[in-house]
Amino acid sequence: MSYTVTLSLVLAALYGLASLLLSLLVAGGWRAGLARRRSTSPELLALRLLPSAGAAFVTLGIVLPAFLSREPHGEAERAGPLLVALALLALGAVAHGTVRGWRAWAATRALLRGCGPAHRLSVLPGGTVDLVDVAEPLAAVVGAWRPRVLAARCLRAACSDEEFREIIAHEAAHLAAHDNWKLLLVLMTPDALAWTPTDAALAQRWRAAAELEADARASGSDPSKRVALAAALIKAARLSSSAPRSGALAMQVVVDDVQGRVRRLLAPAPAAARRFPLKALIGCALMIAVLAVPLYGRVQELVESLVAWGR
């Protein structure tokens, strides 16, 4: 096996191994108590991305430099079955993430096609909304690359001007937070966590936290805006649960979600004081990468034993 092939296999296998271990760690932590903790959306996003981001760091920040500096060039080597299996695991995770991303993209395109012609309205300064003729009380940011705010005419008709402005401010808050990009990232993240129930639970919690934060950003500390948004949420929920529909496609609002959001809007909890320590995390990662330099010899020994395992 050539040097380049060995290097590619080693990187894929180490990515697979690290993402598997970190996925198990996250799934275990989630069951052990992280699920019960009240977390912000950046914390939940970081937890969801930890296996793939951590594995990428281990692979590119430690294993790759160790391999490049210690492995003799031009030396042919035969890979053992464990290395191949771990590399296949990594490839499977990448393929799974790609398929999920493609499905999301296709579903989004179908949704936009299904909405038909739109009437563009300017509701907030610098923000436009496309009014569409659909029976569902749709109000959403759709798409990641060129996201559009869509709203159903029935929702516009049911809400007062102030309520509708708050709905659009809520969607604008999603736009400003790049929530659709984050959702795409959550869907496409290539790791073993995507094959566990923790993936869906984490994604659902992240979505719920993102909704609460968009509510808070849209209405700020203005009580009249909060009340208007709460009233709009109830109207959307009522329209959704009363719209005529056919059996298999029946959808109803998660009233529990609406309840939590309405109660939070009417009696806002104090804003979370903690900020996500992104800079500190990047600093720690860089420090670990530097501290690992003297250990390259040991890392390369581990890699060698992984390559040879079962041969």
Added chain:
Amino acid sequence: MLGPLETKVLELLWSKERAVAVRHVQAAFPDLAYTTLMTTLDRLYRKGVLMRRRRGRAFVYEPRCSREQMLNERASSQIAELLAASRARSAILSTLVACVGRKDAALLDELDALVQAERARLKAAQP
């Protein structure tokens, strides 16, 4: 989903303002066989797009609803389907309310009462 021929036949029926038989449709599609058009009309009927009734020995067909109603209905059902499936298929979408689960009108009434009470309190507090 309708095929290209089904769409053309449906467009023709929308342009007529009465129920028509297969032979009337064939007059607009002289290149197509009678049986092809009969099958197409039957398929549209089975898809619930057309209504039919017997007139003499043949069936006559007419659209179940207007073009606008149908486009609206199809768009809504597509969106309903996509939103319902969004947890499984996850369109790139941030919706105002997640639309799966069970409705509870009484709870919505209770929440509405809270909103109205808060509105009244804010109004009373205004100078």
